[in-house]
Amino acid sequence: MPVILRHPIFTLFLTFLVVSPANADVLSLAWDNDLLTGEDRGYTNGVRFSYLTAAAEDREKSSSTLAQRGRDAMSFLPGIGLADDQHALTFSVRQLMITPADITTPELQPDDIPYAGHLSVSSTLWSWNADKITGFGAHLGVIGPESGAEATQKWVHKLTGSTKPRGWDNQLGTDVVGGIQAAHGRKVLHTGSPGAIEQQVSVVGSALLSSFRTTAKTGLIWRLGRQLPVNFVPDYAGTSSAISMPGSFSESATSWSVFVGLGVEYVAYSYFEDNAGPFQFEESPLLGQIGIGGSWQWNQTQIALTLRATTGEEESSKDNFSFGTLSFSWAL
Numbered sequence: 455m456p457v458i459l460r461h462p463i464f465t466l467f468l469t470f471l472v473v474s475p476a477n478a479d480v481l482s483l484a485w486d487n488d489l490l491t492g493e494d495r496g497y498t499n500g501v502r503f504s505y506l507t508a509a510a511e512d513r514e515k516s517s518s519t520l521a522q523r524g525r526d527a528m529s530f531l532p533g534i535g536l537a538d539d540q541h542a543l544t545f546s547v548r549q550l551m552i553t554p555a556d557i558t559t560p561e562l563q564p565d566d567i568p569y570a571g572h573l574s575v576s577s578t579l580w581s582w583n584a585d586k587i588t589g590f591g592a593h594l595g596v597i598g599p600e601s602g603a604e605a606t607q608k609w610v611h612k613l614t615g616s617t618k619p620r621g622w623d624n625q626l627g628t629d630v631v632g633g634i635q636a637a638h639g640r641k642v643l644h645t646g647s648p649g650a651i652e653q654q655v656s657v658v659g660s661a662l663l664s665s666f667r668t669t670a671k672t673g674l675i676w677r678l679g680r681q682l683p684v685n686f687v688p689d690y691a692g693t694s695s696a697i698s699m700p701g702s703f704s705e706s707a708t709s710w711s712v713f714v715g716l717g718v719e720y721v722a723y724s725y726f727e728d729n730a731g732p733f734q735f736e737e738s739p740l741l742g743q744i745g746i747g748g749s750w751q752w753n754q755t756q757i758a759l760t761l762r763a764t765t766g767e768e769e770s771s772k773d774n775f776s777f778g779t780l781s782f783s784w785a786l
Contacts, residue, residue: 710749
């Protein structure tokens with residue numbers, strides 16, 4: 455069996471595809487990597503596989519049944535079950551890896567971020583129309599060797615001829631984490647018309663209550679393009695959310711956009727800080743973020759590239775860090 459197929463992230467993804475309905479509305483693959491911005495430190499790599507069901511209101515597709523059940527079960531939540539909205543479920547598999555700046559030494563580096571891997575599954579119910587989107591979901595994951603982060607990074611570095619990471623023996627140990635999340639976005643400005651150049655401004659907020667990371671975020675997004683889709687939230691945050699998936703395809707055969715996102719995040723709890731042990735790591739409670747990028751759609755395929763920077767996550771080091779996100783989506 456090829457080495458790639460023995461990695462937990464790929465095994466979980468194959469299982470995820472098998473249990474998903476055959477006529478999914480959208481499949482998405484998003485890849486975060488700091489090498490896309492010329493760095494190799496901190497948040498090193500992230501991969502998210504996501505599946506979006508057909509809308510509950512689209513009864514011609516059997517996958518809409520899942521969304522109907524989710525909508526009916528969660529209709530007591532604000533923004534869910536409104537008559538004029540569409541509703542769909544996303545299911546995601548995500549793997550993240552964190553490494554210190556120097557990956558060439560096998561020695562413990564207490565003055566930097568610890569090695570850590572995270573593998574999780576999540577599901578979110580989305581309700582949206584042309585002016586707003588709301589989502590509620592839950593996630594469950596594992597931290598430690600079982601995440602497969604060590605095997606994935608070594609495989610990628612061997613494939614690309616990059617430096618071999620030698621410090622994974624010092625990674626954080628096994629632990630199970632999970633929690634709930636909510637997000638809301640609203641379009642506040644739209645000028646132009648389909649077929650011409652359009653621009654949009656929207657605000658987005660989210661909250662995450664989790665034993666992995668508890669945060670609150672808010673941001674402002676500007677987007678410019680032609681034949682813009684209904685969803686006004688571009689995928690500028692990569693693996694952190696599937697908010698960009700519902701309504702993400704334009705009715706036109708081709709479309710393009712460029713966008714800028716500005717945001718701020720308050721960190722109430724960080725698993726890494728709480729379990730840093732001998733590492734001198736202290737999470738900054740307030741982070742500033744910026745993301746710039748563009749997207750292009752051709753028929754049933756959509757590609758987006760985003761470059762993102764944030765103020766230093768480590769309180770003892772105010773250095774900024776950055777990473778890029780490359781995402782592919784397919785409408786089925």
